[in-house]
Amino acid sequence: MKIILKLSSLSIIIIVLLSGCNLFTDPVSPADRLSLFETDLNSDSRDTIYENFHSSAAMYNQIKTSTWWNNQFSTDNKPFSFNVSMSAAVGGIITGTGTLTYNSLDFDITMTFKEEDEDVWYIFTLTLVNPLDVNDPLIIN
Amino acid sequence: MKKVLIFITLIFIPLFLYSQQSRFDYVEGEVSIKRVSGELIKAQIADVLNIGDSVITGFDGFAELSLENTSKISIDSDTVFIISKKEKQGQKKNIFMVVLGKIGFKFDRLLNEPDIQTPATVAGVRGTEFTVVSSLDGSALYVVNEGSVAVESEGTLVVLTTEEGVEVPIGEKPGEKFEVKIGSVDFSGWLDKGNDEFEKDPARVLSDVTEKLVEYADEATRFFHNYEDSFSMLSEMRENMISIEKEKGSEAKSEYYKKEIFPKETETSNYVLNYRYFALSALSLRRYVLSSMYIDMKTKYILDTKNPIFSKFLDEYEKFLQVYEKNVVPFLVEADI
Secondary structure (H helix, E strand, C coil), X not given: CHHXXXXXXXXXXXXXXXXXXXXXXXXXXXXXXXXXXXXXXXXXXXXXXXHHECCCCCCCCHHHCHHHHCCCCCHHHCCCEEEEEECCCECCEEEEEEEEEECCXXXXXXXXXXXXXXXXXXXXXXXXXXXXXXXXXXEXX | CHHHHHHHHHHHHHHHHHHCCEEEEEEECCXXXXXXXXXXXXXXXXXXXXXXXXXXXXXXXXXXXXXXXXXXXXXXXXXXXXXXXXXXXXXXXXXXXXXXXXXXXXCCCCCCCCEEECCCCEEEEEEEEEXXXXXXXXXXXXXXXXXXXXXXXCCEEEEECCCEEEEECCCCCCCCCEECCCCCXXXXXXXXHHHHHHHHCHHHXXXXXXXXXXXXXXXXXXXXXXXXXXXXXXXXXHXXXXXXXXXXXXXXXXXXXXXXXXXXXXXXXXXXXXXXXXXXXXXXXXXXXXXXXXXXXXXXXXXXXXXXXXXXXXXXXXXXXXXXXXXXXXXXXXXXX
16 A cells, blocks of 8 residues: 555656646736736736736836836726737737727737746736837837 | 738837847856845846846856847946836837946847936937946946947937947036047046045935936826826726717727727826836835945944044935835835835
């Protein structure tokens, strides 16, 4: 019986090591991250929304202040709905392109995602385009 | 045609932003990165530097960064360098801050040229190779090897071209331009001179730095008020949009949102970017310049704490902290501190 238990434990350890599975954090794919971001945008708080972004995103420090989110992502513009298709990873970056709907209006959006912990993806950049002025998009990078 | 433009914008912008990162090509001696998250790590080759990060080199430290694969930044020993960002004339502009020490820049065909900032100056650059030195007394020295640099201080602009230099004391206009023979400039001697100025009258030098702090705090406050006004206007516009939809239908609402509100929303968050930029500039004065001065004085007068020079310095030190606590801290978030 002891031998069976030991063998079972050993097998579990080997499977975990071989599969590269992280026991301490749940994996978050780019699509999962987008869904989490959408849920946060549809909540009433902007205090922790920056946590959906990669800590190496250039504006990470700026977007920590909830005042920054009084822009296109304001709670006044709820509900938010994404329809984004993901591309294959290139150089560790996955790009998603599609539309963001809010205020019952559609806007073209491009997002890039970058892995931080193993299998945990975060938003790295975001570009939201106003069709009336494509040269002046809202950028989070 | 509009679809093509949108497509190009969507594809090009993320690639452009990704390529703008600064990466360590070479690291020697003590070189640390203070991340925006507050984490302090030892710099290593291939580490990427992001907006808000600081590089701090020790007495034996030296580092080289590459930017967009075409440009180089060389950070000398005993130097503090910060990458920041602000909105300027509708564009987001990278700011390279030389808080203390000596940095050499070699910019080549950059897509988005940054501004260079020291506690005393702001400079715009164009396809240029130059060196910036910022000393403990807050003064700055610019020397141009090639190209052109426009140095601005106290509302006065001096344009330097190849083999020209200028000194700028903190709180003063740039001095006269002078000719330089490349390779013969004694930068460490100039830095020592700045340290000597501080040793002569530490309280006066600190008082000049406090004036700079007040300027940063005033700018942060001004942009914060701009933000408040813009946000208040935005709230009215959003209410107006509801009325437009009721009275004129969803087409009119769509037109109003895209034409009026979307740009206002971007403008409002740009004000946040700017008040944060000035608050973080003030934080760098507190964190690096003031603390260097304090350590220098504390070490020098450790056995003579009643010395009037030290007491006068401490009075100024208290004044600096009061301004900082009252006028800067409200614009910072916990992670900054």
